[in-house]
Amino acid sequence: MKQKSPRESMVEMTELVLPNDTNLLGNLLGGRLMHLVDVAGAMAAQRHSNRIVVTASIDSVEFKHPVKLGQIVTLKARVTWVGRTSMEVLVEVYSEDYMTGEQKFTNRAYLTFVAVDSNCRPTEVCGLLLETEEDRLEYEAAAIRRSERLKRREGTNC
Ligand SMILES: CC(C)(COP(=O)(O)OP(=O)(O)OC[C@H]1O[C@@H](n2cnc3c(N)ncnc32)[C@H](O)[C@@H]1OP(=O)(O)O)[C@@H](O)C(=O)NCCC(=O)NCCS
Structure with missing residues (x-):
């Protein structure tokens, strides 16, 4: 099966924070942000796999x-x-802040998506072509995160 690089399926999504997205302090709601994170992540996974994907897990998220x-x-x-x-x-x-141009890094989240067929059964995806040193470092760290995730999954299976 063909391999694709992270670059080929990269997604950049931009939204304006409107009153309906915020709490009483005027801050973007955590749940709304998680929704955006899930949608952006799903689009990258769908671009990589050319398949429908479902969210299998979301690792812990910090709001900085x-x-x-x-x-x-x-x-x-x-x-x-x-x-x-x-x-x-x-x-x-x-x-x-578009008035001052100030940009801040606020969150990072790792999500796992599974590609599914029309019967919602997991289906094979193409491999990952590691182009850069950053791709390779992320890949190595991801393998460790995955084994931790699968241990947690085993622990919660009933
Ligand atoms: C995710 C789902 C498709 C996995 O199905 P399953 O029958 O457990 O399939 P498998 O055990 O064969 O796992 C399939 C893959 O998912 C991975 N996986 C399953 N659960 C996982 C989890 N909690 N975290 C990380 N990976 C997971 C497996 O490791 C496997 O990966 P691999 O094929 O790359 O080795 C199924 O649990 C599901 O449909 N869950 C509901 C998803 C959902 O509704 N999400 C919210 C809305 S999109």
Whole structure:
């Protein structure tokens, strides 16, 4: 099967934070941000696999800085690791105050997506072509994260 590089399926998604997206302090709601992270990640996984994908897991997420009402939020997603049917995607989030031009890195999340066929059964995806040193470092770290994830999964299986 053909291999694809992380660059080929990279996604950049930009949104304006509107009143309906915020809490009483005017900060972007955590749940709304997670929705955007999930959508950006899914698009990168779908581009990589050319398949429908489902979210299998989301690793822990830290909210480093609030994203405020009226700011621009940018999500950058790229595939970091590929198994037989699953893909790990890194999503990085940045906020931007368009009045001052100040940009802040606010979040990073790793998600695992599984490509599925029309019967929702996991289906094979193409391999990952590692082009850069950064691709290689991410891939090695992802393999460790995956084994931790699968241990947790075994622990929660009933
Ligand atoms: C994700 C799902 C398709 C996996 O199906 P399954 O029958 O458990 O399939 P398998 O055990 O064969 O696993 C398939 C792949 O998913 C990976 N996987 C499954 N659960 C995982 C988890 N919690 N975290 C990371 N990877 C996981 C497996 O390691 C395997 O990867 P590989 O093929 O690259 O080796 C199934 O659990 C599912 O449909 N879950 C619901 C998804 C959903 O509704 N998400 C929210 C809306 S999109």
